[in-house]
Amino acid sequence: MDYTEDEEYTKTNLQDVVFLNLFVGFSDGESNFTIILHKDSNGIIKNVAFRFLIELHVDDIDVLNYIKSKLNLGNNISVYGSSCKFTVTHPKDISKLIFIFDKYNLNTTEYLDYLDFKKAFMLYQEERCTGFKEKKH
Template identity: 35%
Template sequence: MRTPKIAAKNRAIDWLNNYKLTNKNSKLPKTLSILDKIDFLDKLSIDTSDIESNSWLSGFSDADANFSINIHKRSNKNSTRVQLYYRLEIKQNYHRAIQPYDVNLSFFPIISKIGMFLGVTVYSRSRNIENKIFNSFTVISHNKTSLSNIVNYFEKFPLLSSKYLDYKDWKYILELQNLNPITTSYLDIANKIRKDFNSTRTTYKWDHLNDCYLIK
C-alpha cells in the first residue's frame, strides 16, 4: 500500500492476530479448525517504490481517476478544439487514523509522487457541499509529455474495470491527434466516441480480462 489507508490494513491485521491468540485455547472444535488455517500476519511498511514499478496506480485509477474528451469552440477563432485529459482527485487527509498507527495522515506525499511521475502540477482545492468543506488534491495530464507517460504506464499495467474501455477510446483519439494535428480530421470520430464514453457508455465488453496480467 502507498497511502495512509495502510493504517486500516494494520488495524485489521492486529485484530486477526489478536483473535488467533485470544482463541488459541478454545474448546470449540470448529473454532480451532478455523484458527489452524490462519497464519499470523506481518505488517509491512508503506510502499515507496517508483510509481512505474508496479500496477498500484492502475488500481488507484480504476477507483478514482477518469479520462475525458473535451470538445469546445475556440472563443477567438472559428474552429473547434479537442482536448484530452487524465484526471485523478483524492482527498487531502486520511480521517480515520487511530493511534498507535503512526503514519503520515496526508495524501500529499503520494499525489506529489504521482505528479512527478506524470510531469504535472499538483492542485489543491476546497469545495463547500451542503455546508461541509471537502479538501482534495488533483493531478491533470494534458500536455504531450504527461499524456505519453499515461499511455506508456497503462499499456504496461492495464486497467481492469470498464474504465479500460474509456482509456482505449481516449487513446485512439490521442493517436489520431498525433497522426494529424488538424482537428477536423478526427472531430467526427471524437464526437461519436463521446456519445458512448464514461457515464454515457452503454457498450461493454470484457475481453481485456482474458489476458489480465494478474492471472499470468
C-alpha cells in the first residue's frame, strides 16, 4: 500500500477498512509512540527521531510480519530474546501512519500520546523545511 492523501489512495487503499480498523485497535493495546532526542556532548539537541513500535512475544512474530506486509512500511522485524518488534522510523512512513491514525482514531489513552507525537512530528518537519528555506537566502 502506498499512503498519500490523494484520491487514488482513498479509492484503492482504504478499501481494506477492516484491516485498518483492526490495526488501529491492535495499536491501541500494543503500540507506543516515542520521540528520541539525539544530543551532542554539550547536551545540545542535534536531531530528533520519531518511532512507532509494536512489541510482542516472539511466538507472535507472524502477526507483526502480517502488519508490516499489509501496511507496506516500517523497518525489518527484529527479535530480542523472547520479544519481537515492529518499528517505523522513516519520516515518510511516519507520515503514512499519521494519515491512518487520523482516519481511524485510537480509542484509549494511546490517542493522547498519538496527538502529542503527531504535533511534535509536524512541528519538527515544518521547522526542518523552514530552516532549509532560510539557509538558501
